[in-house]
Amino acid sequence: APSAPPVTASALARPPAKPAIFIPVNRSPEMQEERLKLPILAEEQVIMEAVAEHPIVIVCGETGSGKTTQVPQFLYEAGYSSDNSIIGVTEPRRVAAVAMSQRVAKEMNLSPRVVSYQIRYEGNVTEETRIKFMTDGVLLKEIQKDFLLLKYKVLIIDEAHERSVYTDILIGLLSRIVCLRAKRHLPLKLLIMSATLRVEDFTQNQRLFAQPPPVIKVESRQFPVTVHFNKRTPLEDYSGECFRKVCKIHRMLPAGGILVFLTGQAEVHALCRRLRRAFPLARHRLPGNPKPKPLAQEAGGGQPGLQSFPQKSRPFTLPQISLDNYSVLPVGEGDEDREAEMDEEEEALGSDLDLDLGDDGADGGEQPDASIPLHVLPLYSLLAPEKQAQVFQPPPEGTRLCVVATNVAETSLTIPGIKYVVDCGKVKKRHYDRVTGVSSFRVTWVSQASADQRAGRAGRTEPGHCYRLYSSAVFEDFEKFPPPEITRRPVEDLILQMKALNIEKVINFPFPTPPSIEALIAAEELLIALGALQAPPKTERMKQLQRSRLSCPITVLGRTMATFPVAPRYAKMLALSRQHGCLPYAITIVAAMTVRELFEELDRPAASDEELAKLKGKRARVAQMKRIWAGQGASLKLGDLMVLLGAVGACEYSGCSLQFCEANGLRYKAMMEIRRLRGQLTTAVNAVCPEAGLFVDPKMQPPSESQVTYLRQIVTAGLGDHLARRVQSEDLLDEKWKNAYKTPLLDEPVFIHPSSVLFKELPDFVVYQEIVETTKMYMKGVSTVEVQWIPVLLPSYCQFDKPLEEPPPTYCPEKGRVQCHQAICVFWAESPLVDRVG
Numbered sequence: 001a002p003s004a005p006p007v008t009a010s011a012l013a014r015p016p017a018k019p020a021i022f023i024p025v026n027r028s029p030e031m032q033e034e035r036l037k038l039p040i041l042a043e044e045q046v047i048m049e050a051v052a053e054h055p056i057v058i059v060c061g062e063t064g065s066g067k068t069t070q071v072p073q074f075l076y077e078a079g080y081s082s083d084n085s086i087i088g089v090t091e092p093r094r095v096a097a098v099a100m101s102q103r104v105a106k107e108m109n110l111s112p113r114v115v116s117y118q119i120r121y122e123g124n125v126t127e128e129t130r131i132k133f134m135t136d137g138v139l140l141k142e143i144q145k146d147f148l149l150l151k152y153k154v155l156i157i158d159e160a161h162e163r164s165v166y167t168d169i170l171i172g173l174l175s176r177i178v179c180l181r182a183k184r185h186l187p188l189k190l191l192i193m194s195a196t197l198r199v200e201d202f203t204q205n206q207r208l209f210a211q212p213p214p215v216i217k218v219e220s221r222q223f224p225v226t227v228h229f230n231k232r233t234p235l236e237d238y239s240g241e242c243f244r245k246v247c248k249i250h251r252m253l254p255a256g257g258i259l260v261f262l263t264g265q266a267e268v269h270a271l272c273r274r275l276r277r278a279f280p281l282a283r284h285r286l287p288g289n290p291k292p293k294p295l296a297q298e299a300g301g302g303q304p305g306l307q308s309f310p311q312k313s314r315p316f317t318l319p320q321i322s323l324d325n326y327s328v329l330p331v332g333e334g335d336e337d338r339e340a341e342m343d344e345e346e347e348a349l350g351s352d353l354d355l356d357l358g359d360d361g362a363d364g365g366e367q368p369d370a371s372i373p374l375h376v377l378p379l380y381s382l383l384a385p386e387k388q389a390q391v392f393q394p395p396p397e398g399t400r401l402c403v404v405a406t407n408v409a410e411t412s413l414t415i416p417g418i419k420y421v422v423d424c425g426k427v428k429k430r431h432y433d434r435v436t437g438v439s440s441f442r443v444t445w446v447s448q449a450s451a452d453q454r455a456g457r458a459g460r461t462e463p464g465h466c467y468r469l470y471s472s473a474v475f476e477d478f479e480k481f482p483p484p485e486i487t488r489r490p491v492e493d494l495i496l497q498m499k500a501l502n503i504e505k506v507i508n509f510p511f512p513t514p515p516s517i518e519a520l521i522a523a524e525e526l527l528i529a530l531g532a533l534q535a536p537p538k539t540e541r542m543k544q545l546q547r548s549r550l551s552c553p554i555t556v557l558g559r560t561m562a563t564f565p566v567a568p569r570y571a572k573m574l575a576l577s578r579q580h581g582c583l584p585y586a587i588t589i590v591a592a593m594t595v596r597e598l599f600e601e602l603d604r605p606a607a608s609d610e611e612l613a614k615l616k617g618k619r620a621r622v623a624q625m626k627r628i629w630a631g632q633g634a635s636l637k638l639g640d641l642m643v644l645l646g647a648v649g650a651c652e653y654s655g656c657s658l659q660f661c662e663a664n665g666l667r668y669k670a671m672m673e674i675r676r677l678r679g680q681l682t683t684a685v686n687a688v689c690p691e692a693g694l695f696v697d698p699k700m701q702p703p704s705e706s707q708v709t710y711l712r713q714i715v716t717a718g719l720g721d722h723l724a725r726r727v728q729s730e731d732l733l734d735e736k737w738k739n740a741y742k743t744p745l746l747d748e749p750v751f752i753h754p755s756s757v758l759f760k761e762l763p764d765f766v767v768y769q770e771i772v773e774t775t776k777m778y779m780k781g782v783s784t785v786e787v788q789w790i791p792v793l794l795p796s797y798c799q800f801d802k803p804l805e806e807p808p809p810t811y812c813p814e815k816g817r818v819q820c821h822q823a824i825c826v827f828w829a830e831s832p833l834v835d836r837v838g
């Protein structure tokens with residue numbers, strides 16, 4: 001394949017194509033001076049000429065060279081936002097979209113009404129917006145509404161080296177959109193920006209770009225960084241090692257900021273606390289541990305302090321929640337901030353922020369000289385924006401800056417004044433099991449490319465040092481580059497989005513790196529089973545799959561599902577729940593399942609007897625609350641999903657207070673996220689089905705008994721591929737199958753997780769939300785299934801002696817008889833599966 005010629009100033013030494021328009025920007029002199037120091041300023045003309053002459057341009061340059069903040073300004077000045085059009089910039093991370101829009105607005109002396117951002121839940125875009133930073137997921141959603149993206153004259157795909165799934169898909173889609181726009185004489189310019197020089201996946205991919213786009217390399221003024229490896233074998237306790245390193249640097253080495261890389265939010269906070277304790281700043285005095293206030297006695301709750309999903313006779317009233325609080329926005333759905341998710345997960349898995357390391361005296365000779373103050377700041381993606389902004393401020397006079405960060409600081413954000421980098425060498429990533437889809441967050445070694453990026457942060461303003469807490473031998477074993485995200489995860493959500501864009505033959509899509517064929521087939525099979533794609537005739541199916549021509553068209557149901565910003569299994573549940581007033585409940589359950597880990601992790605090891613007693617007490621209380629929320633009889637059969645519904649209902653009833661959450665082992669942040677997602681899903685449902693006239697009901701009544709039964713069916717239909725059958729006593733050949741369940745995909749026994757309210761119930765058939773592997777394979781998020789529903793709701797997972805009647809019968813639990821399908825809901829009638837739910 002032809003390689004992309006690097007464009008240099010000489011290669012473009014033609015008479016400069018003067019921009020037709022020049023929009024003046026009124027920058028402050030100080031700002032202008034700061035800008036002029038950035039390496040990318042030297043390349044302005046080269047970049048702008050390349051953009052003028054080519055539809056697609058790639059810009060590579062070290063982190064901190066000024067790509068994100070400056071290129072949008074070049075384009076603005078050259079008039080690319082004239083005629084009411086917008087310069088769009090996508091970022092894989094929410095943090096970057098917000099921070100960069102604020103920075104650019106400040107540099108240009110423009111209001112946030114003009115330089116704005118849009119992320120999943122919020123944004124400040126107005127009619128006046130000319131430069132719009134957004135997450136990649138937001139732009140993908142916009143493509144669904146306007147395939148040609150006519151409001152943009154130029155789009156910048158930033159951080160392309162991160163190879164996030166949405167960025168990859170966007171580049172594939174935009175390669176086509178650029179051609180379509182050219183044909184219509186409404187040219188769209190595309191800039192792809194990358195922090196590394198490795199762009200072959202874009203330039204050498206002829207399916208993506210017939211003509212390799214020019215690559216402009218920004219020479220950076222990087223100062224040398226001395227890399228120090230640990231001699232010892234890598235340490236398990238890398239947080240502790242980070243602490244000791246920072247202490248040493250601070251006591252022994254000359255002035256200059258320190259940047260520490262850790263893997264997650266809890267670790268970041270723990271190290272910050274420890275460092276602040278060691279080097280106190282007056283204003284950094286640790287706030288006392290706020291004692292949770294005793295929970296107000298609940299009248300009628302039966303037991304003191306317990307709040308249950310109220311009984312029918314006493315419907316609860318939730319405090320008025322205005323929709324404004326939900327930041328419900330018409331666009332920006334569907335973006336998933338992976339890093340945010342990881343931080344969430346970290347919080348769920350790790351202990352909370354009050355994690356006490358109990359290590360104050362344990363450092364012996366490492367006790368630092370606390371006379372020099374250290375200005376310690378955390379940085380991770382879920383940190384409140386004002387706190388994030390602190391890292392860009394100069395530290396207080398006479399202090400040394402120390403930023404403790406997650407991977408965000410690797411390429412997305414450049415912190416000024418860093419001279420020392422401490423790299424633990426680890427990163428937290430979501431890992432998926434190919435066969436089972438079982439996912440877990442794992443802390444793994446970074447790639448060599450990432451380690452080098454991290455080291456590079458030390459040489460921005462003067463020569464620096466990078467301390468790697470692992471040996472050079474270990475480094476040699478790192479993989480060169482991290483594999484693109486798309487090759488590491490299930491793709492059913494992407495395939496559904498693509499089909500909704502009428503890309504039928506997904507296999508022919510110009511992915512920068514395609515997902516594996518097995519992943520594509522698995523996704524297509526799942527979507528067929530969910531009724532989102534049309535199943536090919538049985539006989540042709542095998543042939544079709546063998547030829548790998550994955551080209552099933554989307555169904556009407558699939559289109560509906562694609563508009564909901566949740567995974568296809570959950571979207572199916574929403575699509576089914578218009579019946580019998582189930583929507584508000586289904587929305588709540590889906591929101592709670594999407595946010596994951598509503599409950600605090602209480603199985604963590606305790607540092608002291610006192611803590612152990614506290615944990616035990618809390619565990620008992622949470623177990624008790626779960627039983628109350630799950631209720632009895634019909635409601636208990638909905639199992640853990642009833643617990644979710646009850647917990648959200650009771651929490652909203654309590655005013656969603658932090659105290660309530662803490663007292664009941666609920667994660668406050670997850671609860672807030674669920675609240676926002678409920679609002680967002682409600683908007684999405686109303687958009688498809690205005691006659692539902694749904695609003696987030698602050699007075700959500702508990703579901704009736706029959707509604708609970710419908711909800712169970714809805715959940716069954718959505719989680720059909722997660723069906724498990726209890727191993728019957730006559731099948732018991734082996735002790736290891738005692739109380740076990742069998743699933744279609746796994747040969748090993750799986751068990752109901754002890755935290756489930758159905759742990760002791762052992763129903764014959766269940767569906768589960770996910771399987772986690774610890775000592776055994778455990779199902780979490782379990783709900784009971786009636787055997788007679790299976791052929792009706794999940795025919796594609798059944799083998800029948802004789803062919804099914806067409807149309808299939810409908811099971812209606814209320815009336816206990818089979819209904820004819822026409823009588824069911826008109827709204828979804830064109831979809832093949834939906835009307836099978838009674």
Ligand code: ADP
Nearest residue numbers: 062063064065066067068069070103392414416
């Ligand atoms: P790149 O995208 O090439 O990595 P950026 O455009 O993000 O580079 O950053 C260019 C410069 O702007 C960096 O030196 C960085 O320190 C500075 N910068 C970015 N954001 C801020 C901010 N909010 N406050 C102060 N300086 C900032």
Ligand code: MG
Nearest residue numbers: 067068411412
């Ligand atoms: Mg950048």
